[in-house]
Amino acid sequence: MSGIAVNHLSMRYKVPVREAGLQAALGSLFRRRYREVQAVQDISFSIEPGELVGFIGPNGAGKTTTLKMLSGILHPSGGTVRVQGFTPWSREVPFLRSIALIRGSQPIGGPTELTVLDSLRFQQTIYDVSVLDFQKNLAELTELLDLEQLLGRQVRALSLGERMRCGLALSLIYRPRVLFLDEPTLGLDVMAVGMMRRFIASYCRRTGATVLLTSHYMVDVETLCNRIILIDKGIIKYDGDLNGLTARLSPTKLLRVTISDSHNHDWQSYGELVELNGATAVLRLPREQVPGLTARLLAELEVSDLSVEEPPLESVIDQIYREGVL
Template identity: 80%
Template sequence: MSGIAASHLSMCYRVPVREASLRGALGSLWHRRYRQIQAVNDISFSIESGELVGFIGPNGAGKTTTLKMLSGILHPAAGTVSVHGFTPWKREGAFLRSIALIRGSQPLGGPTELTVLDSLRFQQTIYEVSATDFRKNLADLTELLDLEQLLSRQVRALSLGERMRCGLALSLLYRPRVLFLDEPTLGLDVSAVNLIRRFIASYCRRTGATVLLTSHYMVDVETLCNRIILIDRGRIQYDGGLSELSARLAPAKLLRLSFSDSHKIDWDEYGELIEVGENSAVLSVRRELVPTMTARLLSELAVTDLAVEEPPLEQVIGQVYQEGGL
């Protein structure tokens, strides 16, 4: 069953334009001109229930516009969408209680004199969460986000990181079946980023939620997602597995090795040298030659450790952007 199905989805914006001068500014008061920006251009994809998919692309590619259409904030110019059987822009109550759109590191808002638990109980009332479900969901979120010591504290007394964790709990208290996560680790420090990644993975395992994740941090995508949808200039350029994308675009793999014998080595015999240290090196070797070269390195050098890696995802994705597609 498809949790999310988008068919021939398009969205364009009508924006005013004027000359960069006082005369142009005054003229635009009487004769305003507009131009059309095609933010999303005839895209189609489906995501199975319980699947966690990375939705990536450069700034202005159409990611956030797509999420807004899927969550019902925007009505598309063309195309259809089904999210667990609902048409998003009808904004039915049952639909709104089944999704969460989380943009950035969304801190807990509302009156700051309230305690965290007060805020969560207010959310319970808005989303009509039963007392039984509230207790269960709160217990799960408290464990996953380490909130035990925060529930009785006033919102104004929380640090930014603590407010971020409580904001996540607020967004997920009613246990939505679909999560649209738009840059959830943006601007966070390393410890907070790691917490959010672990939380997303754990939440999905526990609830079976369908997740569409956008992020400019490729580590987020590599850590959490097996499948990515790559959008650029409003069009989908790739939809498939991470490993398949690397195999398709990167003709070489990286061989990272350590060795005990530091005598001079002619690395050109084995591949392209990327970096070298006193007892370590990284080589770029064509995919079809990796088995042969790995065997040679192990037999001809005093290798103490050897790892075969895919090239960095940023490098692969950057190639797609530069070439304008696959």
């Protein structure tokens, strides 16, 4: 059985509308007008247990609304969802103990007078985690998040980065089997972003958790996910592997070649020159021409290094958002 199974899921809601001005504001107190918003439109997909899938799209595409339905916060207008065999909006206790919705880099909450360990033990009580499981999970999270020196400190004494790490531990101390990660690296500095990516990858390897990750940072998706689901205006536009999306949308590849001699070369005769840095040139050329040009370069130049690269995912996704090519 799939970890997550979504069939013909839809979400519509009404939002109030009125014109600007005091008269319109007074009138809206007695007679409100609404317009209907179709946030999610008949989407279907499944995620196998242990998969880590990127769920991407522009602002307003329906990503967060979908995560809220999958985690049981919102009741959909239509369709069905099964997560770990449960219907999310039924909010059954075993379901709530099996998932975590982490929105942004949420810091540890609760009374700031408590120590980090006290906060984690309180979470243990709420989620009815056995002493043995709590100790095992705490040891694992302490190692992954480097919490050893923080457990005895009061929450109010923590820096923002420390609060973020402890917040992660608080969300995962009951070892959820499904993680919904909504922009987990948003607003973090470079060091914290790297830590977050490493943690997500390590946690998934160790626990076999099923993960649906949204992010506007394509490096997050490239680093962590082999599969992506792209949603736009509430409709799934693509569901597949990263290389498949790039090949579908970009007719070109990048050829990075480094030569061992110091002579100037007419790189334009080989293809479109994208970048030249000393003895290293980057050429853009049609995919079908890569094998022939590679052989030509090796025959005509003293090549010390050569690699073929896909265009950056960032540029491919930007093309989708701007041109709506899918």
